[in-house]
Amino acid sequence: MSMRQIERQFTRIGARVNVHPPIVRRWGTTPIEKVSIDIGNDAEGEFFDIAIQPPQLVETQVIDVQPSLRHLLLMSRQDDGKHKFLCGHDERHWFVAAVPERAAVSTVRTAFDALKPVAVRALENRLGVKPRKRNRRRNEAFIRQGEWFFVPVANDLFINERLVLRNETIARGGGKPHMCEEIVRQGGELVYIAAGYPQGVTESQRMRLISRRPKLRHLHWVAQRKNPSVFVRGRVRHPDHKTIILNGWHQVLMNTENESIAMRHVAFID
DSSP: OOHHHHHHHHHHTTEEEEOOOOOOTSSSOOOOOOOOEEEEEEEEEEEEEEEEOOTTTTTEEEEEEETTEEEEEEEETTTEEEEEEEEETTTEEEEEEETTTSSSOOOHHHHHHHTSSSHHHHHHHHHHHHHHGSSSOOOOEEETTTTEEEEEEOTOEEEEEEEEEEEEEOOOOSSSSSEEEEEEEEOEEEEEEETTTTEEHEEEEEHHHHHGGGGGGSSOEEEEEOOEEEEEEEEEEEEEEEEEEEEEEEEEOOGGGGOOOOGGGGGGOO
8 A cells, every 4th residue: 555545544544644765864774663553743743653664664554444533544564464553533632552463454444442451352252242332442241441441340349548649650662651540459570670670580599690780789679569459549631531530440451551562652651
């Protein structure tokens, strides 16, 4: 599909787009990625900024367009397989989300479904949520704000009120944080984080590191919980989204974009 054809498809959903070859850096090398997608901003507002290598190097095409939803599905076929990107408008802004490659996705609607956490899809099935309501920002199974899904929990869920934190944030790495009125983190794995170890190490791993390199003992190690269960209640605010109000505790689940290899092609982070 030519750059002009891609531009026409974005126009159908009411979006501006700048499709161009990757910019060659001053020292003469081209970017490693053959496709890069970002949300740009100029005097006229937001637009999709898409850098694509010449067609002989990478095949790129729009495989589904839903003008009424203001979304489309973009596919690029590269050396490591096919990658798909859901491009569209959510509340106030344009966005792009990489779709997990494991999912058999060929339409905007199946891309929506693939970006839902497994637990959310299972709950929709269990509650019998009607198909026409499954891609809304709110239905019987969840309330969504951006990439976060908030799933109501059973009334008998035990929350220790002494552990409740107020006005705490949740954020995907590098993204704008969502401010939560009340939040509780439970369980997870105890890890220690320090300079050079941002992903954290367990206590046994930390002790082995120190035994091999005693100077590491003097790092500022901070104990944190990795992959805890997170529960939120009250108002959740974000500058790009309408504030939502959660009556009762809701479990927080993130969409599945981080499971996608194609996420490396997406420069945009909300």
